[in-house]
Amino acid sequence: MLIVAVVAVLAAVGWSARPRPITPAERADAIATELRCPVCQGLSIRDSPSETAREMRDLVAQRVAEGRGDDEIRAEFRRSYGEWVFLTPPLLGLTGLVWLVPLVALAVGGMFALGLVRPHSPVPATPLVPPSVPPSEVVALRERVRREEAFE
Amino acid sequence: MLRTARVGAVVGVLALVVVLGLAFRHDPQDIRSASVGKPAPALDLERLDGSGRFRLVDYAGKVVVVNFFASWCIPCKQEYPALVRAWERYRSADVVILGVLYQDSRDAGLAFQRRMGGTWPTVADDDGRAALSFGTFGVPETFFVGPDGIVAGRHVGPIDEETLVTGIEAIRPVAGR
Numbered sequence: 609m610l611i612v613a614v615v616a617v618l619a620a621v622g623w624s625a626r627p628r629p630i631t632p633a634e635r636a637d638a639i640a641t642e643l644r645c646p647v648c649q650g651l652s653i654r655d656s657p658s659e660t661a662r663e664m665r666d667l668v669a670q671r672v673a674e675g676r677g678d679d680e681i682r683a684e685f686r687r688s689y690g691e692w693v694f695l696t697p698p699l700l701g702l703t704g705l706v707w708l709v710p711l712v713a714l715a716v717g718g719m720f721a722l723g724l725v726r727p728h729s730p731v732p733a734t735p736l737v738p739p740s741v742p743p744s745e746v747v748a749l750r751e752r753v754r755r756e757e758a759f760e
Numbered sequence: 761m762l763r764t765a766r767v768g769a770v771v772g773v774l775a776l777v778v779v780l781g782l783a784f785r786h787d788p789q790d791i792r793s794a795s796v797g798k799p800a801p802a803l804d805l806e807r808l809d810g811s812g813r814f815r816l817v818d819y820a821g822k823v824v825v826v827n828f829f830a831s832w833c834i835p836c837k838q839e840y841p842a843l844v845r846a847w848e849r850y851r852s853a854d855v856v857i858l859g860v861l862y863q864d865s866r867d868a869g870l871a872f873q874r875r876m877g878g879t880w881p882t883v884a885d886d887d888g889r890a891a892l893s894f895g896t897f898g899v900p901e902t903f904f905v906g907p908d909g910i911v912a913g914r915h916v917g918p919i920d921e922e923t924l925v926t927g928i929e930a931i932r933p934v935a936g937r
Contacts, residue, residue, distance in 0.1 A: 646897040647898060659863050659888075660891075663887065663888035663892060666887070667889065686794065687794060688794055688892060688893055688894065688895035689794055689895045690793070690794030690895075692794075716768070
């Protein structure tokens, strides 16, 4: 009975999570989320209330309805507005620096901060063993230690 | 370590100064546009006065100054006298000014044009497709299309007569001067 219940639950989860075809409206919506509004420049055309954003959304929806591919639609806006029109800058090319520079700055800043907070290694005031101890004296000291250890 | 930090800070400040210096050298109204240097979009729009259509392709070989405007736009009103003077200066030459009414009603646009004394061809961009194809940010915005059909320049905001003349002369065929 338990096995049947588990199988039923797994089947239900699998069924609900099955890939389903994306609707044209969802496709248009996804592309609209990527495009920057020329009027409200911090917003996507999906979120912007401006008239220009509405016109751009209409154009995206029309191109989707015409059967154009996502890249084809993006290319049309890129032709008119350049890479600027995309809210997420591309990784390749000069705009890739906006991704790279913060990471490099973070790494350099982190190294600098670590260097500041790291405790300095203690430097002994005097060396434990004078560098000029003759080997014969070292041998004698070792012999003495050995005898004292044997005595204990 | 402190020496390295000081050198890093100096380099950072110098880099910032260079970047800001380069940025402030540009006129903010001469925004780099993806449409500049490329063939102009194939405009084919209905004339505002109902006298037919305006097709940009029919004006190949001429300089076309494409001016996006609206009657509700105060800067458009400010720049209009400069457009009128440029039109008077170049209308007999191979230069055409094209007004493109954007985000406005045809009646309001036509009334505005008549009130302000514009006699150049004006078309209605009812669905905004022409503006989007040029990559406009709003009104007023002006594009200079060369005789070869390539967008040679762009001006964002109200344009003055000097900028108009400079833009036109830069792309006008030598024989026409």
